Amino acid sequence: MKVCLIGAGRIGQLHARTLAADPHTSELVVADADAERARVLADKVGARHAAVDEALGTADALVIAAATDAHAQLVRRGLERRVPTFCEKPLARELDETLELVSLVEDSGVPLQVGFQRRFDAGYAEARRLVASGELGVLYCVRLASHDPEPPHEAYIPTSGGLFRDLSIHDFDIIRWLTGAEVEEVYADGAVRNFEVFARYDDIDTAVATLRMSDGSLAVLTAARHDPPGCDVRAELFGSRDSISVGLGPRTPLRSVDPGVDLPPGPAWTNFLVRFEDAYRAELSAFLRVAQGELPSPCTARDGLQAMRTAVAATRSFRDHRPVKVAEVS
Numbered sequence: 001m002k003v004c005l006i007g008a009g010r011i012g013q014l015h016a017r018t019l020a021a022d023p024h025t026s027e028l029v030v031a032d033a034d035a036e037r038a039r040v041l042a043d044k045v046g047a048r049h050a051a052v053d054e055a056l057g058t059a060d061a062l063v064i065a066a067a068t069d070a071h072a073q074l075v076r077r078g079l080e081r082r083v084p085t086f087c088e089k090p091l092a093r094e095l096d097e098t099l100e101l102v103s104l105v106e107d108s109g110v111p112l113q114v115g116f117q118r119r120f121d122a123g124y125a126e127a128r129r130l131v132a133s134g135e136l137g138v139l140y141c142v143r144l145a146s147h148d149p150e151p152p153h154e155a156y157i158p159t160s161g162g163l164f165r166d167l168s169i170h171d172f173d174i175i176r177w178l179t180g181a182e183v184e185e186v187y188a189d190g191a192v193r194n195f196e197v198f199a200r201y202d203d204i205d206t207a208v209a210t211l212r213m214s215d216g217s218l219a220v221l222t223a224a225r226h227d228p229p230g231c232d233v234r235a236e237l238f239g240s241r242d243s244i245s246v247g248l249g250p251r252t253p254l255r256s257v258d259p260g261v262d263l264p265p266g267p268a269w270t271n272f273l274v275r276f277e278d279a280y281r282a283e284l285s286a287f288l289r290v291a292q293g294e295l296p297s298p299c300t301a302r303d304g305l306q307a308m309r310t311a312v313a314a315t316r317s318f319r320d321h322r323p324v325k326v327a328e329v330s
């Protein structure tokens with residue numbers, strides 16, 4: 001297949017390597033609003049570079065890894081050509097755009113996959129299995145953490161949609177996937193604790209939220225743009241039969257200060273690209289099979305919408321200082 005990758009930034013560079021190496025790809029074309037960036041990346045992975053219009057015009061499969069505020073129009077253009085499309089999270093920056101895309105995707109029947117790569121991580125998959133099989137028993141509560149080691153570059157911040165839509169949206173998706181339940185209500189708070197640059201864009205660098213799920217279980221999450229020991233993405237699930245953790249191991253960037261406890265013993269995950277390298281590969285290899293018609297989308301536009309609705313509810317909760325029902329957000 002001729003695969004078109006749009007976006008040659010942080011995540012686009014990793015996706016380019018994966019796509020170039022996949023046997024489903026006969027030709028990879030890289031495009032970016034910054035033509036030089038596309039050229040450098042294409043040369044690095046042995047791909048061709050082209051302008052966005054040209055790359056889109058010949059694609060059999062489209063991978064969108066451009067800045068978030070470009071997603072909606074690029075997805076629409078892919079749909080116009082009926083090209084199976086992978087779009088990085090979030091599906092669009094705004095809720096109304098997301099709703100419109102879900103209708104367009106569902107009416108068109110064109111396969112679309114949203115880039116929530118935690119669904120392809122071995123630890124999260126095992127946690128999901130343990131919940132579904134009943135081995136965890138009654139699920140009492142879940143703790144989620146998404147901490148980036150370093151804030152993104154400044155130009156990323158105003159295009160991102162803000163902390164809840166950009167970072168916590170991973171947690172809002174994975175909690176649904178892990179539990180099979182929907183988020184019913186969110187109570188969120190946040191602050192600029194250390195990086196005034198976020199305040200400049202009406203954004204925050206640190207947040208917490210509690211979630212009430214449709215099965216009665218509870219969840220709590222933390223989000224941070226700065227965690228100097230490394231990339232800390234974890235989930236802890238507590239049930240009536242067992243308690244389990246995803247992301248706790250020798251590379252967890254969290255140090256125990258208890259006497260005689262030597263944790264962590266190894267070098268920490270340095271960033272999200274390292275933490276989820278295998279998962280990013282697996283999600284794109286699944287997408288190329290989706291594009292070939294071999295698999296249904298493992299993360300649909302409607303999944304993207306549900307996570308976005310929770311992110312919008314969290315933002316509203318933080319701004320209004322009150323719990324917000326996801327049903328309010330439509």
Ligand SMILES: NC(=O)c1ccc[n+]([C@@H]2O[C@H](COP(=O)([O-])OP(=O)(O)OC[C@H]3O[C@@H](n4cnc5c(N)ncnc54)[C@H](O)[C@@H]3O)[C@@H](O)[C@H]2O)c1
Pocket residue numbers: 006007008009010011012031032033034037052065066067068070088089090115116117156166272
């Ligand atoms: N799944 C994940 O874990 C994960 C991790 C990081 C980023 N992302 C998502 O991937 C996207 C890119 O993030 P990034 O960190 O690589 O950002 P980045 O700023 O490093 O790169 C974005 C690239 O998009 C290009 N671009 C912007 N508008 C464009 C347009 N209209 N057409 C073509 N190119 C355009 C920019 O020139 C830049 O090269 C974001 O939507 C982000 O939310 C997902």
